[in-house]
Amino acid sequence: MLDLKQIRENPQAVQAQLNRRSGDYDLEPILIRDRQQRELEATRSQLQARSNEIGKLIGQKMKAGSDPQGAAILVLKEEGNQIKTQLSELEPREKEYKAEIEGLLLNLPNLPRLSTPDGKNETENVEVRRWGDEYLPKNDNILPHWEIGEKLGILDFERSVKVARSRFVSLLGAGAALERALISFMLDCQTAAGYGEVLPPLLINSETLTGTGQLPKFAEESFRCQDDDLWLTPTAEVPLTNLYREEVLEASQLPIYHCAYTPCFRREAGSYGKDTRGLIRLHQFNKVELVKLVHPETSEAEHETLVRDAEAILQALKLPYRVLELCTGDLGFSAAKCYDLEVWLPSSGTYREISSCSNCWDFQARRASIRFKEAGKKGTQFVHTLNGSGLAVGRTMSAILENYQQPEGTIQIPDVLQPYLKREVLIPESG
RNA sequence: GGAGAGGUGGCCGAGUGGUCGAAAGGCGCAGCACUGGAAAUGCUGUAACGGGGUAACUCGUUCGAGGGUUCGAAUCCCUCCCUCUCCGCCA
Numbered sequence: 001m002l003d004l005k006q007i008r009e010n011p012q013a014v015q016a017q018l019n020r021r022s023g024d025y026d027l028e029p030i031l032i033r034d035r036q037q038r039e040l041e042a043t044r045s046q047l048q049a050r051s052n053e054i055g056k057l058i059g060q061k062m063k064a065g066s067d068p069q070g071a072a073i074l075v076l077k078e079e080g081n082q083i084k085t086q087l088s089e090l091e092p093r094e095k096e097y098k099a100e101i102e103g104l105l106l107n108l109p110n111l112p113r114l115s116t117p118d119g120k121n122e123t124e125n126v127e128v129r130r131w132g133d134e135y136l137p138k139n140d141n142i143l144p145h146w147e148i149g150e151k152l153g154i155l156d157f158e159r160s161v162k163v164a165r166s167r168f169v170s171l172l173g174a175g176a177a178l179e180r181a182l183i184s185f186m187l188d189c190q191t192a193a194g195y196g197e198v199l200p201p202l203l204i205n206s207e208t209l210t211g212t213g214q215l216p217k218f219a220e221e222s223f224r225c226q227d228d229d230l231w232l233t234p235t236a237e238v239p240l241t242n243l244y245r246e247e248v249l250e251a252s253q254l255p256i257y258h259c260a261y262t263p264c265f266r267r268e269a270g271s272y273g274k275d276t277r278g279l280i281r282l283h284q285f286n287k288v289e290l291v292k293l294v295h296p297e298t299s300e301a302e303h304e305t306l307v308r309d310a311e312a313i314l315q316a317l318k319l320p321y322r323v324l325e326l327c328t329g330d331l332g333f334s335a336a337k338c339y340d341l342e343v344w345l346p347s348s349g350t351y352r353e354i355s356s357c358s359n360c361w362d363f364q365a366r367r368a369s370i371r372f373k374e375a376g377k378k379g380t381q382f383v384h385t386l387n388g389s390g391l392a393v394g395r396t397m398s399a400i401l402e403n404y405q406q407p408e409g410t411i412q413i414p415d416v417l418q419p420y421l422k423r424e425v426l427i428p429e430s431g
Numbered sequence: 432g433g434a435g436a437g438g439u440g441g442c443c444g445a446g447u448g449g450u451c452g453a454a455a456g457g458c459g460c461a462g463c464a465c466u467g468g469a470a471a472u473g474c475u476g477u478a479a480c481g482g483g484g485u486a487a488c489u490c491g492u493u494c495g496a497g498g499g500u501u502c503g504a505a506u507c508c509c510u511c512c513c514u515c516u517c518c519g520c521c522a
Contacts, residue, residue: 042490045490049490054503060449077502081502375459
């Protein structure tokens with residue numbers, strides 16, 4: 001959520017930053033309602049002040065022994081009643097305005113950083129660096145991961161459609177074990193890097209989704225439980241960040257680092273026909289997520305180290321990748337600045353997103369009211385929240401099935417995973 | 432699911448209709464004193480959010496959430512959420 005005060009005091013500057021994003025955003029309705037709300041508030045609080053005064057006066061008189069039915073008290077009561085009538089008209093109107101402003105604010109995306117490159121869409125993202133050219137596979141005729149996976153008997157898409165619907169998969173035998181090995185490996189790396197492991201709830205409520213920005217605007221992206229105010233978590237960023245919702249932390253508690261393995265559930269509305277095969281775009285996938293809550297002064301540096309922590313996994317697995325900085329047109333709703341990691345997928349000859357590392361600045365903290373207090377200082381400040389995948393597990397699996405594919409149709413297991421999987425090569429499953 | 436008890440400031444915890452009580456006391460935090468320095472001790476200060484004001488300051492809101500009664504509600508009534516204890520059930 002943007003700062004209403006900032007919008008009020010500097011509407012042109014805020015509007016200019018919003019205009020750099022894709023989509024149209026208009027601050028005018030907010031400014032109008034805000035002005036009306038404040039006018040009402042001035043009147044209302046004056047009436048309330050008088051009403052409070054009357055209450056005190058009556059109290060004083062009663063204590064002093066006045067007759068409760070006496071004229072002096074009845075006059076005051078009458079005035080109190082009149083004020084109550086006036087307030088009963090003003091109060092609901094002011095509440096309505098406030099709710100309206102809140103609703104409008106909740107639908108505005110974060111402001112990009114000034115340094116964020118301009119651009120219309122993903123084609124204008126900027127490559128920051130590239131790693132691992134020496135690990136690009138040399139062999140031709142690499143099968144797409146879904147084909148080699150089915151040949152090896154470790155992926156079953158067809159039967160999973162029967163059990164759930166399209167865009168679901170079952171991992172079998174060594175496939176399931178490889179996924180599990182990847183999860184353990186990633187968690188071991190990230191906990192060693194200082195992220196405290198969390199296994200959060202996977203069903204989460206609306207407030208939680210509002211806190212990080214998935215609601216109200218993107219309700220159609222998540223699965224909802226019909227009989228409860230609960231949704232399937234679309235990414236661990238949501239429960240992890242909201243762990244601290246409505247809290248005032250001590251500055252000394254910052255920074256807070258968390259990592260979590262969770263399944264993630266996404267409806268993928270509007271992506272019909274895109275990535276219909278394989279592990280790239282499923283309704284359910286596994287991910288190890290990194291979340292940081294930090295002091296505003298350190299947030300840019302923390303963002304850089306977060307990206308490095310995600311990259312470390314790809315480097316350990318020797319998977320070629322590149323780092324992009326997203327342009328304003330491709331920036332997510334809550335992000336002020338974002339780096340994507342893209343891993344090389346040889347079957348399609350492209351880099352595909354495997355991690356997205358965002359600095360949400362104070363945007364989520366304001367929505368979720370996550371603040372901190374500096375010892376001795378008056379008031380509170382909002383923390384900065386950051387999140388990134390470290391990494392998307394299914395996409396890592398597909399990258400391994402392709403980059404480590406051998407000409408004879410087996411899969412070499414990356415060195416660092418061998419202790420986890422207790423084998424060096426994947427051969428076709430017997431049954 | 433049944434019975435009971437609760438939800439108050441950054442934390443713990445008093446407070447059951449009235450000015451003096453946004454709220455005792457404690458912890459924490461900050462300043463000062465004491466000390467070579469610290470600990471301990473003593474004194475002082477310390478809620479958040481919104482409005483107005485250059486500021487000093489000032490008005491309002493907030494005692495789980497939302498309604499109601501009243502001139503006046505942390506305190507009474509209704510609904511909901513959550514926590515704890517006992518019983519039942521269950522992995």
